[in-house]
Amino acid sequence: MQKSIERIAGDTDGISYEFPVFRFEGTDQAAPSAYLQAALHAGELPGVVAIDALMPMLTKAESEGRLKGAITVVPWANPIGRAQYHFGEHQGRFHLGTRTNFNRGFPLLAAPDTALLPAHGTPDQQLKTRLLQLSLGRDIVLDLHCDDEGLAYLYIHTSLWPAMADCAAAMGVDAVVLWSEDSDGTFEGASIMPYQNVPAEVARFDGRVATTVEYRGILDVDGALAGSDAEGLYRLLVARGVIADPALPAPGAFTGTVAPLENVDMMPAPKGGAILYDVKPGDRVAKGERLATIVHAPGEADGRTEVFAPQAGLILTRRSRRIIRAGEDLLKLVGDRKSADARSGTLED
Numbered sequence: 001m002q003k004s005i006e007r008i009a010g011d012t013d014g015i016s017y018e019f020p021v022f023r024f025e026g027t028d029q030a031a032p033s034a035y036l037q038a039a040l041h042a043g044e045l046p047g048v049v050a051i052d053a054l055m056p057m058l059t060k061a062e063s064e065g066r067l068k069g070a071i072t073v074v075p076w077a078n079p080i081g082r083a084q085y086h087f088g089e090h091q092g093r094f095h096l097g098t099r100t101n102f103n104r105g106f107p108l109l110a111a112p113d114t115a116l117l118p119a120h121g122t123p124d125q126q127l128k129t130r131l132l133q134l135s136l137g138r139d140i141v142l143d144l145h146c147d148d149e150g151l152a153y154l155y156i157h158t159s160l161w162p163a164m165a166d167c168a169a170a171m172g173v174d175a176v177v178l179w180s181e182d183s184d185g186t187f188e189g190a191s192i193m194p195y196q197n198v199p200a201e202v203a204r205f206d207g208r209v210a211t212t213v214e215y216r217g218i219l220d221v222d223g224a225l226a227g228s229d230a231e232g233l234y235r236l237l238v239a240r241g242v243i244a245d246p247a248l249p250a251p252g253a254f255t256g257t258v259a260p261l262e263n264v265d266m267m268p269a270p271k272g273g274a275i276l277y278d279v280k281p282g283d284r285v286a287k288g289e290r291l292a293t294i295v296h297a298p299g300e301a302d303g304r305t306e307v308f309a310p311q312a313g314l315i316l317t318r319r320s321r322r323i324i325r326a327g328e329d330l331l332k333l334v335g336d337r338k339s340a341d342a343r344s345g346t347l348e349d
Contacts, residue, residue, distance in 0.1 A: 001059060006134075008079065008126050011097065017079035017123065021134065022055070024062055024071040026242075031069035032207065034140035034242050036233070037131065038074070040103050040187060042081030042092025046215035046225065047144025051075045053223075053230035061243045069242035072134055078102055080123055095124040101349060102127075103145075106190035108182065111198055112136055132190055140209040140240060141191045142233070149217035150281045150317030150332070151175055152229075153256075156211050157192045161258075163206050169251035170239045171213070171232035174282070175316060175334060176254070179261045184346045188212045209240065217281075218320055257314050259334045262342040265313070266329040271296040271305045275322045275330065283315045285333070291315075292330055311335040 001024050008017040026033070036054075038047030051073060061067040076082060081092035081102050094101055106128045109116045114136050117129045135141050151174035156164050158180045168176050182189030191210040195203040215229055238245045269275075273296035279285060289309045297303030313335035324330065329348065 001062060006130060008123055008130065011123055017083070017127070019074065019076050019079045022073040022075075024058055024067055024073075026067050026070040027065060028068040032139035032241050033070040033072075033137075034142070034237060034240075035072045035135040035138040036074070036142045036144065037077040037135070037187075038144040039082070039092070040077045040131075040143060041145060042076075042078040042084070042102070043090050044092070044144075044146045044218060045221045046146045046218075046229065047213065048075055049221055049223070049226035050144065050215065050229035050233065053226045054233050057230060057234050058243075061245070066244040067242070068244055069139070071237070071242060072138070074131070074134065077131060078127065080127060095122075098122055098124055100124060103143075103186050104184045104346070106132060106185040106187050108185055108190055109136075109194040112194040112202070128187075128190075131187065135191060136194070139204075139207060140237070140242065141188075142209070142211060142213055142236075143187050143191075144213045144215060146215045146218050146220065147317040147332075148320040149219075150214060152216050153177060153214050153316060154211045155179055155188060155214070157188075158260075159196065159203075159205050160192070160208060160210065164209055164211065165254040166239050166251045167209055167211070167236050168256065169254040170235035172228070173213075173232075173256060175257040175259075175314065177259060177261055177264065177316075177334070181344050182346075183344075186212070186346060207240075209236075214317075217317075257334055260338075261344075261347070262338045263313070263335045264316070264343075264347060265310055265333040265335055265339045265341060266343065266347060267291065267307060267310075267331050267333060268327050268341075269294055269324045269330055270307065270326065272325040272328075273297075273305075273323075275319065275324055277318060277331075279315045279318070279331070281315050281317055285309045285312065285315060287312050291333070294324065309333060310340060311337060 153175040276293040316332040318331040
């Protein structure tokens with residue numbers, strides 16, 4: 001394993017940002033290659049600790065000659081966001097200089113060719129270019145995130161499903177959300193869209209893996225969960241031939257929820273106030289079931305507003321904070337049919 005330090009120049013003199021990159025070379029050039037990164041949204045740490053638990057497993061496989069494919073690991077993918085604090089609160093989702101989400105605005109290339117990437121830009125744009133340079137061309141690309149409060153789930157492009165069902169099973173996630181359109185330039189979109197209009201022998205969708213991994217909630221930074229998630233990542237790498245481990249059985253069938261993005265109801269709050277949830281991630285609800293109550297005028301008659309499920313489905317996530325403004329989203333309900341308020345592209349800013 002080799003460690004190097006990447007440096008991103010700041011936009012004023014004397015400022016620069018650094019992040020480490022770990023590379024495992026592998027012993028078989030024909031074996032699939034992999035790229036893993038965590039904390040692109042810099043405050044989302046379940047993936048960081050999962051990689052921390054995975055690294056000894058990769059090192060052991062390397063020392064025993066079982067690491068076949070090349071693996072690149074970026075445990076802290078966003079040094080810019082990691083350094084951003086405002087009045088003592090960490091701000092790792094948006095670049096304060098450009099007000100752009102760190103997981104938006106990645107170049108959506110017409111082909112998987114790093115020569116097409118822009119050469120200049122603001123520090124956050126430079127970071128995005130460098131992350132794509134590190135990851136483009138890898139057979140497996142995993143972008144580790146988390147939600148507010150939620151189940152473990154994957155976003156997967158429709159061109160990779162159901163071929164990626166073994167990956168979902170290996171990782172032990174609860175759900176898969178399928179998407180087909182990316183106009184916002186997410187990292188996952190920038191990883192898969194360049195292969196949409198190239199010959200099949202280049203695209204190789206049957207063997208390609210690209211996904212955003214949502215490791216439950218932002219507070220689920222826990223040693224036991226990190227170990228379990230690392231084992232899931234390891235099982236995926238074994239199942240796809242990056243690592244040889246004959247003692248590990250092949251993944252079984254994926255039995256979790258699978259639904260298109262259009263089935264997700266985000267449930268905007270009709271009023272601002274305090275949230276009293278009736279449901280939690282993992283609950284199945286019926287149409288018309290109460291999901292939450294918004295206390296917008298405490299102690300007053302008609303000071304509460306109830307929110308009901310527009311359709312039956314699975315509660316995938318909810319907010320970790322209990323204060324909300326009118327129009328902000330309460331939760332993700334993965335419905336059994338298309339949402340009447342279906343959103344294309346990304347679900348959230």
